[in-house]
Amino acid sequence: MVHYKLIYFPLRARGEIARQIFAYAGKDYEEKSVTFEQWPALKNTTPFGQLPVLEVDGKPLGQSYAIARYLAQEFGIAGKNDIEKAEVDAIADQFKDYLNEVVPYLTVAAGFKPGDANQLRTDVFVPNFKKHFAFFESILASNPSGFFVGNSLTWVDLLISQHISEVLEKDLKVVEEFKKIQAHRKKIQSIESIKNWIARRPEYPF
Numbered sequence: 001m002v003h004y005k006l007i008y009f010p011l012r013a014r015g016e017i018a019r020q021i022f023a024y025a026g027k028d029y030e031e032k033s034v035t036f037e038q039w040p041a042l043k044n045t046t047p048f049g050q051l052p053v054l055e056v057d058g059k060p061l062g063q064s065y066a067i068a069r070y071l072a073q074e075f076g077i078a079g080k081n082d083i084e085k086a087e088v089d090a091i092a093d094q095f096k097d098y099l100n101e102v103v104p105y106l107t108v109a110a111g112f113k114p115g116d117a118n119q120l121r122t123d124v125f126v127p128n129f130k131k132h133f134a135f136f137e138s139i140l141a142s143n144p145s146g147f148f149v150g151n152s153l154t155w156v157d158l159l160i161s162q163h164i165s166e167v168l169e170k171d172l173k174v175v176e177e178f179k180k181i182q183a184h185r186k187k188i189q190s191i192e193s194i195k196n197w198i199a200r201r202p203e204y205p206f
């Protein structure tokens with residue numbers, strides 16, 4: 001049996017997608033939590049000087065989306081054929097573009113950098129959220145299954161529903177107009193394995 005070790009900080013953030021894929025697939029893995037104090041000594045031992053890293057039988061893989069795509073492929077939630085896989089990747093890439101645009105707000109809002117979170121919310125977060133989630137809303141509107149791609153769950157359903165639940169905790173209003181996005185979050189996070197994971201996962205700040 002393959003041994004998976006997920007190495008990350010005591011955060012959900014970029015580690016959570018791999019954890020939810022394991023939870024959905026019902027697969028065991030080892031979690032190695034690295035504290036911020038331990039991190040400097042480990043940084044140069046990782047493939048790209050960052051976490052998360054997934055070790056697969058001891059072989060390290062960096063980049064959270066590469067990890068997610070690999071695990072999704074292994075566990076059958078990457079898309080059912082090549083075009084579905086490409087659609088899943090396109091949504092993931094679009095989501096990454098969105099995150100890159102809102103990261104100045106997210107880092108200040110999380111207290112990692114000084115700045116005016118309210119101003120950044122107005123200038124950066126809200127316009128970018130609305131721009132990108134309008135795309136995601138219309139993708140959901142065009143798929144009667146309620147999933148982003150095809151007629152069953154893929155890893156981008158986990159990725160985006162988790163992000164929406166993070167946003168909802170702090171910023172109900174921005175999600176209000178996106179009814180399909182809200183229904184999608186509910187649908188995905190009501191799946192038994194995901195619901196159970198959310199109930200039992202460690203309490204992390206974000």
Ligand SMILES: N[C@@H](CCC(=O)N[C@@H](CS)C(=O)NCC(=O)O)C(=O)O
Binds near residue numbers: 049062063
């Ligand atoms: N594109 C990378 C970004 C990884 C990343 O930014 N990791 C952060 C934590 S979320 C990190 O390792 N920070 C510590 C550092 O850069 O020294 C991914 O998605 O895995």
